[in-house]
Amino acid sequence: GQNIDQPTEMTATEGAIVQINCTYQTSGFNGLFWYQQHAGEAPTFLSYNVLDGLEEKGRFSSFLSRSKGYSYLLLKELQMKDSASYLCAVAGDDYKLSFGAGTTVTVRA
């Protein structure tokens, strides 16, 4: 089976940095995705990692360690609009995505 763990909630201050961790145990590995989902809306793609290391995209970065079954999403210079749920998803042997339950990030002024 697939097991993907991420914290349920995180709170941070506007302008700060927040790191959302994701650990996984899956049947095979063909990449890890991070999605953002605002309340009542559809998930939207943020990042993709398939090799170890850091992928940077503007204020958002994602890191992967395949040997540790670990990833994190780093949100820098937090803005109020970053308040959302962040979903970690792993593509397994069959390339189908298994999702974690999501981390709700609340940004406070």
Place this chain on the structure above:
Amino acid sequence: TAGITQAPTSQILAAGRSMTLRCTQDMRHNAMYWYRQDLGLGLRLIHYSNTAGTTGKGEVPDGYSVSRANTDDFPLTLASAVPSQTSVYFCASSSASGDYNEQFFGPGTRLTVL
């Protein structure tokens, strides 16, 4: 470009009734997926289709059926709804079913079964 559309936006359904959730994409993507999202459980795959004419079962397929007659449409049918099927349903598509396969999601259908 509309991307992925779903209908209806929301629905209240009596237990035992049948219903079809509609999903249409205009990106000519080969692969399509149906997920349900429940509080604390995240997105769970119900059924998928790697290409028109083929379908497969996901993690939670019981009580649901799908068809893929063409590239654009991927309807999800509940033959006899039960209260445990109350959920938000998302349709998604990707250009490929293997390798890098960023999925694009529709706006969702909120279904309540009473």
